[in-house]
Amino acid sequence: MKSFSNAEISEKLSQIAEYLEMQEVPFKPRAYQKVAETIQALAEPVHALFAKGGVKALEEIPGVGKGIAEKIEELFKTGKISELEKLKKKTPVDLASLTKIQGVGPKSIRTLYQKLGVKTVADLEKAAVQGRVRGLEGFGVKSEENILKGVSFAKKSAGRFPLGDALPLARAIEERLRARKDVVRAVAAGSLRRRKETIGDIDILVISEHPEAVMDFVAGMPEVARVYGKGGTKTSVRLSSGLNLDVRVVPEGSYGAALMYFTGSKDHNVALRSLAMKKGYKLNEYGLFLLDADVRGYGKGEYARKEKRAAGTTEREIYQKLGMDYIEPELRENTGEIDAAIHHKLPNLIEYGSLKGDLQVQTKWSDGDASIEEMAIAAMRAGLSYMAVTDHTKYLTVAMGLNEAQVAAQGKEIDSVNKKLQVKGYKFRVLKGTECDIKKDGSLDLADSTLAKLDVVGISVHSYFKMTRAEQTARIIRAMENPHADILFHPTGRIVGRREPYEVDMEQIIKAAKRTGTILEIDALERLDLKDEYIKMAVKAGLPRQSRAEAGVKMTIDSDAHATEHFGALEYGIAQARRGWASKKDIVNTFSVQEMLKMFKK
């Protein structure tokens, strides 16, 4: 039996979906895609489910029927899915890489392959540079330009993985290491511990008195595709998902120093080391050492020094010895945190698990997968006490957006769900909301009289991404000026690793948010929009001193859930907020529903 992680199974099913879509097979692609998303978000390994209950257990997974269950079984038994192999043979293109390019979907890949023989991203780039794409049916000069932009963006983000892919994998490996008797501690350091939005590789630090046994274990893990190097205390491998993993074993006494070193960032480390030097210390991955001037030392006439260990077991004692407050990993980017720690000015960061509600949730009414009640129950299970239903509006026909009458009808269903939950004794409130489209001219897609009746009006851009910076900024600000607009959803339109933000002046948007009382969203699912830098601007910390008076705008961290499993994404939103120096007070949905609603425009 071969072991595949949920991410890998998900990837294979999603590939089947894309190949089928390429061949214009109806309905099936969506079914595969949905299951792929469900499995990606599943907490329990599918492999473990299968080991316990076989194909029957697989069929318990929402959306999985007999056909898909048998394909997963085949994957576990043979390491392959024959249907996927057949599809690949029929259209031998590098689908995984090509579909990552913004604006290139399965159907255009088929055309590009059949007419121009494009198989890889390099082929596509060449064809676009030579101007051969614009002549194809369904393409033009504009789409050719966009393909080139997409290719250059994909090149920039190549080899990095979204935090949401790397974190569950790293946690699973940490757990497995911790379960061993010879492992005292195992913790993922590096960019993952700093919760950067994308991860180059996973770095795990282990305390153990039997490093060789740990190294053997790591090299032999089922998801290891290749061992790059295996030494006495360090092993580097490539995992089958494409991610690289470094595991290092360190002694207990230098755990803090090693953790600090391997957490980084490199810039933070470099700055700390020079600060240590100024204070007469040496700092490295083994500890913090006090240097004594001592002429009797070794060395050829140079000023040799004797070292005395000052700290190293914990990170806290190292920061303390250097005369500073403890710095949370998410802040360690050398962007002002060291100075703030010295002057006791670090923010009191919003804590994980501290959200009380979620202000962007889609349901079956538009492009979500579940009913209002199902989403409410899932939100409750995720520890929340309120959520706003914010389905798309009519302008967004692809997402089956609602018109005014449908919004009113939905309101009735929300009332009855609230009643039902109350009768059952749950303390949970479903708020009436919308994700109202911002039209080209900055007007909103629903009538003001409809918006006035809602609890939560989110507004967002889903069209005309290519306006100039000035036009886009003015369009969005006009929408923010609507007295009913409470929250600007996913303010820059980007999707991590997939879509660049549209051109927009965020300093102006933040000023307008302050002036109009509009809340800015940190959209957690796939987008991480706002990104850390803009969050920091919104909480003032990232702005030049003279413009800080303008900032201090409120934000909300939302899941943008389209399915019951998506509430897990809130954790990534909190991570991003922490990286943006945000405190609980900056984030409206850390408050109770009554307190939160008071922060909206009057």
Ligand code: DGT
């Ligand atoms: P990544 O993997 O690209 O997402 O980013 P990191 O930060 O995880 O970087 P990585 O994996 O190359 O190294 C892990 C940590 O080790 C890094 O955050 C800081 C530390 N480190 C690596 N190379 C150096 C170095 O040359 N000097 C210093 N001071 N620290 C280093």
Ligand code: CA
């Ligand atoms: Ca790393």
Ligand code: CA
């Ligand atoms: Ca590394």
Ligand code: ZN
């Ligand atoms: Zn949206």
